[in-house]
Amino acid sequence: MTTKKAWHVNGFLALLLALASIVGSVVLFANAGSETSGFPGAEPEVNGWFIFGGIVLIVVFIVLLTSLTIVQPNQAKIITFFGRYKGTITESGLWLVVPFSGKTKVSLKVRNFNSQTLKVNDAEGNPIEIGCVVVFKVVDTAKAVFDVDNYSKFVEVQSETAIRHIAANYAYDTFSDEQKPSLRGNADEVSQELTQELQTRLALAGVEVLETRLTHLAYAPEIASAMLQRQQAIAIIAARQKIVEGAVTMVESALQQLKDNGIELDGERRAAMINNLMVTIVSDRAATPVINTGTMYG
Structure with missing residues (x-):
């Protein structure tokens, strides 16, 4: 099935015609028995043509009413006639469509x-x-x-x-x-x-x-706690890696500055200094220095 445009015309003209039809039928029914045979005291005769015309106007009124449909903004009406798809009306307003047709409303809103x-x-x-x-x-x-x-x-x-x-x-x-x-x-x-x-x-x-x-x-709740611990462990490891990389860079910079200033360290003191700096920088707690003031015996 693909959408196609249904036949439709302005419904206000059809509405006026429907009102005129019902008014005309009332007038014809009211005047159907007003004629007489021309003799004094004779009862009014019923005019069959007036009755027939009134019935026809009522049928026209009913047909026009079944043909009218109202389409709201952002809405569509699907027209079907005795099981056959005749088309869709998407323009808002009052429309005249095929008489005795089915009208299905479909919303086009988001x-x-x-x-x-x-x-x-x-x-x-x-x-x-x-x-x-x-x-x-x-x-x-x-x-x-x-x-x-x-x-x-x-x-x-x-x-x-x-x-x-x-x-x-x-x-x-x-x-x-x-x-x-x-x-x-x-x-x-x-x-x-x-x-x-x-x-x-x-x-x-x-x-x-x-x-x-x-x-x-x-x-899911059954693994949320375990996965949270996993994420925390991964975050701690990543942070430690960054800290170690920074500490190594800082130690290299300190040793290079000492060398540039003419201070030479032997292997043992160099290793001790590197160890102290790494512990101080990498530790998650504040370092507590120990000051060596010498021994009691010379």
Whole structure:
């Protein structure tokens, strides 16, 4: 099914014609028995033509009423005539369409679908909780109504299926030096891929996906504590590596400055100085110096 434009004309003219028809039928019925045979005291005779004309005007009134439809802004009306799709009206206003036709309302407004928090396994097999919001609108009314049973429910089911598929292709986070994409570190890339997959799935229902965004991302409760400890350990190791690199640079700079000033240290004193500087810089606590004042015996 593809959307096509339905036949429709200005409905206000048809409304005036309908009002004129009902007024004309009332007038004809009122004057149907006003004529007499011309003899004194004779009862009025019923004019069959007036009755027939009044009935015809009532039929015209009913036909015109069944042909009128109102289309609101950002709304469409699907016109069907005895089971056949005749077209769609997207212009707002009062319109005259095919008489005795079915008129199905379809909203063209932008809508949001906020998925439930789903529990899935990421690419590394870790259970995670994930949820997203999908912004969409109907662009093909015929597909939305005739090709799927309920396009709103169809969007919900396909969105959750796409989320599970995308989550299984990415790890929650990367704990190595390899620059692999992850759900936490590449949110824009994940959202773009989710949008493309959803658009492919929802094209059947005539729905256009405008945007998707992850609204919830966390480890499942059963592993959240262990993964938090893992993240803390990795952060501590990374920080220690930076501290050691800085300490080595500072020790090299100190030794070079002593050499430039003409102070030469032998191997033992050089090793002792390096040891003291490294302990002082790398330690996570303030260093307590020990001052050697000499011995009691000369």
